Amino acid sequence: MALSKHIDAEALIEAARKHPHHKILERHHREIHEGVYASRFDADAEVPKYKMPQVGVSSKAAYQLIHDEMNLDGSPLLNFASFVHTWMPEEATKLMMENINKNFADQDEYPATQVIHTRCISMLGDLWHAPKGQAIGTATTGSSEAIMLGGMALKKRWQNKRKAEGKSAEKPNIVFGANAQVALEKFARYWEVEARLVPVTEKSNYCMDPHDAIKFVDENTIGVMVILGSTYTGHFEPVSVMAELLDEYQKETGVDVPIHVDAASGGFVAPFAYPNYKWSFDIHRVASINTSGHKYGLVYAGLGWIVFRNADMLPKELIFELHYLGSTEYTYTLNFSRPAAPILGQYFNFLNLGFEGYRRIVIADLKNARILSNALELSGYYKVLSNIHIPAPKTASGVIGVAHKAVGAVPDLEDPESYVKGLPVVSFRFTDEFKEQYPYIQQSWIQTLLRNKGWIVPNYNLPPSLEDVEILRIVVRESVSGDLIERVVADLMEITEALMKNPDVPMLMATFTGQPSLRDEAHHGRLKKEDVGSGNTHTYARQC
């Protein structure tokens, strides 16, 4: 082992800077330079980091400084860790930039933007089979805000119901799977609702099993949040089974527990890939649904949606009434002023793609995810935990299969319905044989080595009760083309085999990854985990 000590990079630079004159921070005369780079105008230029500079710089210089700084960021295209959309057509980008100075909250000044918002809600309500003309909803910044709005409505309805019955409204609880995104737990903690986490198992497909969930339900349950598209493995939690169990529960106890569907990722996948699958408002127990426009809704980051079955699902005391010049508006939101551009981007997509366009993209995503899954399994090194590459079980498609045979047709291999339903996500880990044969190879090294090639593929633990299982996850988005899949498979195999063949590499990796993060500056000045203690989160905040 090499001896090393931690070197403070900033102190190093400070020592190296021997002529501390003429810094941007300390210039006495206000002079706006036209030049951009240090070599052109100021050899000692230092970018202000902690204190606003006394004197500014030219717009070109400010642009170039930040532009260059941003080059340290990863490439959104190669970010396989995230569901968040990273590409839109030029026309959409242009449209959004034309409207970047519009404030969505300013309803009176921008009526056309409001009309477009209303249309988006209508289209979503229709897509999710809401009763005609009854659904209400709103755009949000993302699914987190939407989940809090959905949860708050559940809580208030429960409180009102309990008060009307003359019962205590003091100890509300909410039920969801341990695979939930952090936003669900955040809602519970911030709104003082007990979170009842349903443990997940390998048998339950790493997501909530309704038969387990029902055991957590009681008269104080404000609702069950069902996740359409677990972020770990992409599995859909069965909304219809949950609804049936809650129907039975209501028959037995008289307690009516509503469902909120967290369709952050699945809301724009299921309707297009599996048009006949029942998960939305066609199940009467579903009170509200949220989704992220910025995931498979194919819009840039900053857009979520929540839709309620009808106005009864949204208690009136939560709605704020705003009066502007001569008109009255009703709002339900945690944010106020915010950009209108993402909503316009969503409407653009609805027009541009239509149902067929969205379907075409989702089918391509699922196909690429299947190719990747199959390739990984064929290698023998990896076991795939997601299921979308497995042919659909006979019970569902068996009948159709027979019908196909009768007319001599083969099942359509491109049709997602021929396989198990889920998000275009591939979660995988080393096979047990591989682990046995190479016990010293750590799966997290794959992530590090892939990153060196530019790929971002996160390695993380499964939710509580399975947290000793590590998985690697690749999210297949619109911009992850078949070509990129080919390249990432090639790199994965090369890396894995290099680790297997060369006994020194693991040694080196162990040394390297044992060191603290080399990118200290990015974390400088941020609150660290140590500052707040640990172990207060039960779910994990996965990128999504």
Place this chain on the structure above:
Amino acid sequence: MGFLSTVPATERLEAHPDHEHYISSTVYGSALAAEEIPRFEMAEEEMPARVAARFVHDELLMDGNPALNLASFVTTYMEEEAEKLMVENLSKNFIDLEEYPALGEIESRCVNMIARLFNAPLDNKDAEAVGVSTIGSSEAIILSCLAAKKRWQNLRKAAGKSTEHPNIVMNAAVQVCWEKAARYLEVEEKYWYCSQGKYLADPKEMIDLVDENTILVCGILGSTYTGGYENIAEISKLLEVKNKQLGTDVWIHVDAASGGFVAPFTNPNLLWDFRVPRVCSINASGHKYGLSYAGVGWAVWRNTNFLPKEILFTVNYLGAPQVSFTLNFSKSAVQVIGQYYQFLRLGKGGYRAIMTNLQKTADYLAEEVVRIQDGTMFELMCEMRGKGLPLVAWRIKADKHYDEFAIARHLRSRGWIVPAYTMAPHAEQTKLLRVVVREDFSRHRCEVFVRDLKDAIDFLDKTPSEIIQHLANASKNNAKQSHKSAKVKHHHEHDSLQAKHGKTHGVC
């Protein structure tokens, strides 16, 4: 060459009117332009990107012109270079720190600059200030209330006392998000009410409302009604005395949504920020006088003791656990980048130059307004010369057969959006007009506005009251019509300030 071409007979062409295909190269010539565009249900078929973009673009022509919107504090102009940076970064997700470490760095630098601008204490390395970017001041305020509530609960529990009836003490002229924060977080609202001529909280009367269940006192730096600053230093002084009497530990949150980037530059000696001993947290809107586009606000706390551990979430990014405190998760990164751009580009000198100009323009406008009809017409309701936000609020003092709303309506017909309001609860008989002076409202544009204002008054003076009444009714009906579409309509609520006092919530 001499290839022979046939010339098809008209009849043959008409038999195959391939209309859709051969003129779809133009937007308005396409078959789509002759159809209704999908409004309530997604279409089955796709539409070319160019056509879709044009249709949405055209639809938006009905929106107002952001530059003529004098109602809003929200920034409507940024330099080309800033916009270019924003386009380049549209595809980045702000919370994805692992993938975009530079974004995290930029947020951290902005928090540092803002905390120092607000004079956060820098002398104790064990109690350093903390801050976070938000979507806007609403999120920042809800977060601050949440933290204060949790802190109060913990203190009460430790003392073995009830945690059932938390309350917030504030001026009833607060922005609607305070009411929202209180109602959503189940905290009682305790209001100090305005009265005729007194629109900023009276420190003594306000502190009298504080009791052992008070989680926070709100001070407003920049009332959205009159632009005035509340006397934070005095509130703090009285609060300290009160705390001693009651044995409580109540702190002040300063809502500096509009004033946070104005007061430090136009009124540097005003004590309102962390120099005031009892101020625990401050919020400011980056998208107001912070000069970035809509979608960025800031919340800063004096130190981590004000953020109880149980409301912070540890987000595990590969090898680097980060602590997060936010109501939103994934969000756009471009507004924060825009904020950092402005900090670098302008520096304190640049902000000072802009804010001073705005102040001068506001003072000019105020003087012109007062001068109309030899000073007999209007009375100013706002502060001048840097004692408040750069806005001008005024009311009619002369005996006229029309009101402020009629003037607003008439100005609207010239393209200007100038809101008329009724004053905050308990002073709602007072009506006023308000112009917010933003960066892009230059002196020249201001002169054009003054001309149009004078024209409006001349017109109204000469118009019989029946006609004015008729116009008012017509515009009310219009508004109803245009908003009929598919909006939620129901009447309800009895508890809000709006329901009790008809409080209008201004755009901001």
